[in-house]
Amino acid sequence: MSKLLARIAGYLSNRTLVGVDKLGNRYFTRTEEIDGIMKEKRCVIFKGEGDPTSISVEWICWLNGQRKRAPTAEEQMELEARREPVKQNVAFLKQEEEERRAKEGSSHKAKSTGKTGGPDLKSFIHQFPTEGNKLEEESDAVDRGRGEDEAGAQKAKEPLSE
Template sequence: MLKLFARIAGYFSNRNLVGVDKAGNRYFTRKDEIDGIMKEKRWVVFRGEEDSTCIPVEWICWLNGQRKIAPTPEEIMELEARRERVRQNVARLKKEEEEKRAKEGNACKTSISGKVGGPDLKSFIRQFPDASEGGKVKEASDAMDGTRNSKERVTEKAETEPESSEPTGSGASFKPGTWQPPS
């Protein structure tokens, strides 16, 4: 009897049922005149507990006004089928990835013949010179890095010339993109 009364009261109110989602939530709209402007109000009546996480994305977009037209049942079915295909594809990819890891794991174990795989630390350490060869490392790195070499020349030049308190400018010799902040 209470449901019948609620349904009859719903007919006399100025709200319109727009649609129902898969969870049974009902979506309504009402047009109100506010300050001479017709505004549309949209809301949802939850079936059961009020859990906003159970609202589908297409209905959220409609409630927020990102969609002008509410989603149709055909559109909802199509989107649900697409979501199911995506879930199946993700499950298939995970399964393939696990199979690939299992194959690679077996291949590594047979090729190493019992040794534990990992980085080769000896070859990593060999690329760093001993402390006694410090001068050779500096020369090699300077030859490889021209910018470092030019910075050293600038610092050597700065050490030989006394610093002036007067501001200096580059004037006509300035080239855009070449300025470096003083260090």
């Protein structure tokens, strides 16, 4: 009975099945009227859990509108066959890199290139006084020195009255 209802609902809905990928995700188009213009909307219904990273590049391009036609099963198989040697090469290079790091690790410690901590703020903090108000004391001393110089200059300007 549920299959019959699903089939009837399928006829009444305005979406059409365009394709299915190797994981079983189903891709649909539907036409909507937006501002008097008929627009084609594209969507995917995931099989099982909805992991968006499981969608292949061809289907992502089709969903985004970068491709006009949906990828065919033959095209998907051909592209997967092209990707297989690349995946094997990546696995081989990773294994080689791990072996190289293991060799270097036994002879000496490997240097870490990534920053693990926050930024170095020593030069920034150095600008601020660390012991009490040392900066204020220095500026007060400078001001006192200026005051004495100004007082001496005024005494020199005043005529001596004796």
